[in-house]
Amino acid sequence: MLHPTAIPYLVAFAVSAIAVWLTTPIIRQLGLKAGLVDRPNKRKMHTTPVVRVGGVAIFLGTVIALLLVWSAGWFGILPQTREYEVWGVTIGGAAFFLIGFADDLFNLPPLPRLIAQLAVSAAAWRVGVRIDFISIPFIGIIKFGWFSLPLTMVWLAGMANAINWLDGLDGLAAGVTTIAAAIILITSLFMKQPAAALIAAALAGGCLGFLRYNFKPKSSAEIFMGDGGAYFLGFTLAGVSVIGLVKAVATVALILPYVILAVPIVDATVVILQRIGRGESPMAAGNQHLHHRLVKAGVSKRLTVLFIYALTLWVGSIAMAVSGMPAGGTYAAISTLLMIYACWKVWQRIRIKEVRSPKENS
Numbered sequence: 001m002l003h004p005t006a007i008p009y010l011v012a013f014a015v016s017a018i019a020v021w022l023t024t025p026i027i028r029q030l031g032l033k034a035g036l037v038d039r040p041n042k043r044k045m046h047t048t049p050v051v052r053v054g055g056v057a058i059f060l061g062t063v064i065a066l067l068l069v070w071s072a073g074w075f076g077i078l079p080q081t082r083e084y085e086v087w088g089v090t091i092g093g094a095a096f097f098l099i100g101f102a103d104d105l106f107n108l109p110p111l112p113r114l115i116a117q118l119a120v121s122a123a124a125w126r127v128g129v130r131i132d133f134i135s136i137p138f139i140g141i142i143k144f145g146w147f148s149l150p151l152t153m154v155w156l157a158g159m160a161n162a163i164n165w166l167d168g169l170d171g172l173a174a175g176v177t178t179i180a181a182a183i184i185l186i187t188s189l190f191m192k193q194p195a196a197a198l199i200a201a202a203l204a205g206g207c208l209g210f211l212r213y214n215f216k217p218k219s220s221a222e223i224f225m226g227d228g229g230a231y232f233l234g235f236t237l238a239g240v241s242v243i244g245l246v247k248a249v250a251t252v253a254l255i256l257p258y259v260i261l262a263v264p265i266v267d268a269t270v271v272i273l274q275r276i277g278r279g280e281s282p283m284a285a286g287n288q289h290l291h292h293r294l295v296k297a298g299v300s301k302r303l304t305v306l307f308i309y310a311l312t313l314w315v316g317s318i319a320m321a322v323s324g325m326p327a328g329g330t331y332a333a334i335s336t337l338l339m340i341y342a343c344w345k346v347w348q349r350i351r352i353k354e355v356r357s358p359k360e361n362s
Contacts, residue, residue, distance in 0.1 A: 008074035009185065012065045012198050013205035020061035020209030027057045028213070028223045036104065038224055050221060053104055054214065055229020058174075058206045059097045062236075065202040066090060075195055081128055082243075086195050088127040089239035095120040096160055096235040101228035110283040114157070117231075121156035125149055129156070129239050131246055134255075156238045159261065161283075162268035163234030164227055169291050171215025172305050174225060176263060176312045177233045178207040183260050183316035184237070188244035190325050196244025203236055215305070237261065259319040263290075263312045298353025299346050310335075310342040 031037065031051035038052035069075065078086065099116050102108055124130075130152045133143045144151055167173035181204035188197040210229075213222040225233075241257035258265065267290045272282045280286075294304040317335035321328035 008069055008072070008194075009189075009197060009201040011072075011074075012069045012201040013208075015068055016061045016065035016202040016205035017209035018061075019064045020057045020206045021212055023060055024054060024057040024210060024213050024223060027051075027054060031223070038226070048220065050224050052224045052226040053101070053228065054210060054223040055097065055100065055104075055225040055227070055232060058210050058225060058229045059094070059232050061209060062202045062206040062232075063090075063094070065205065066199065069198055069202070075198060078195060082195060084127040085129055085243040086199070088124040088129040089199060089236060089243060092120055092124040092129065092156070092239060093232050093236040095123075097228050097232035099228075100160075100164070100226065100231035104226040104228050110281065114283060117157040117160060118153050120235075121153040122149065124156060124239060125152045129242050131155060131242060152242070155242070156235055158268065159238035159264065160231045160234035162261075162264035163237065164230035165268055165271065165289055166264050166291070167225060167230045168289060169295075169301050169305050170221040171211055172291060172308060173230055173233065174207045174210050174214050175305065175309050177237060178204050178211065179309060179312045179316060180237055180260055181207065181240075183319065184241055184244060184257075187256055187260070187320060187323055187325065188240075190323060191245060193244040196240045199236065199240045200244065203233065203240070207233065234264075256319045256323060259322065260316050262315045263308060294346065297350045299349045303345060303349060307342045307346050310339050314339040 028051050031053045036051060036053050037049040039049050075086065096117065099108075099113060099120070103113055125148070130148050131144065132148050133141050163173050163177065166176060181200045185197050185200035185204060188194070188200060210225065214225065215221065238257075238261070241261065245256045271286065271288050274288055275282050275284060275286065291304050291308065294307065295301055299307070314332075314335045317328070317331040321332040
């Protein structure tokens, strides 16, 4: 039997998923009429033009769900500081969406785009969406003081760009966000942070509704989320993890966001360091991300996406186990077995290509 306390989160999830599921075809038709399509090139993985403004549907669905939950009073009576944090995440997410949507429409230069992202991140920090300290094993809690501002700005803007860079294969960014948001939802509830859990539930539902059109079993995607959708997802994931986990009382919660979001964090960090090492702009587009490398190594696009899903689920389950959540160790063990199987499948595909390559070149 459904526990009454679960109803707000299920409603947020379901309303967002249904709203995105219903509005995405409409956005796609409008995008086709306006010519807002992403055309193939040597860096991109798709082969035909695809509408690139699906993020509008994700944004609208998530906002509709959150407004419904707010009007129903399910956010409860929040202290003023907590209310500012919730508004900081939701309004900041809207601002990041608008920055990305403007880029989808007008192809903004990288520097003005980054400056706008950092300005919004600074405003979010001002209202309480901030990383004030971190816990290091055997050392304890380290407070950042004034350094909290640049660190939070890098976290919020960096995660938005990390999710955008991850959006290189059908269903990849939306699927990774669905898994990460679902884990943040569960861990936020465990840490007694219901407001953050409601935002995470709406975000997960919206991404799942979008996957219906973005990750097709036997064909290519009908629509892409574009920069607007990716920036919105990345900022909201980063923001809700701060107010839901970093703000929690439990010391172990301070490391959870960085574990749950390890896949986009590590992927983006490695690529940025490589670009700097080659004397290139860190914001430049490229094809050195994990999904690019796996496809080049001989792994199919679909298996690459499923492998990164498994990787995201694995690190997320480790985060649940670290948090001390009941059955967290069981989830980690099951996801570890799944990860081993996924690694084996990927290794098989790479070995097949290695065997075929000498024969094809001879």
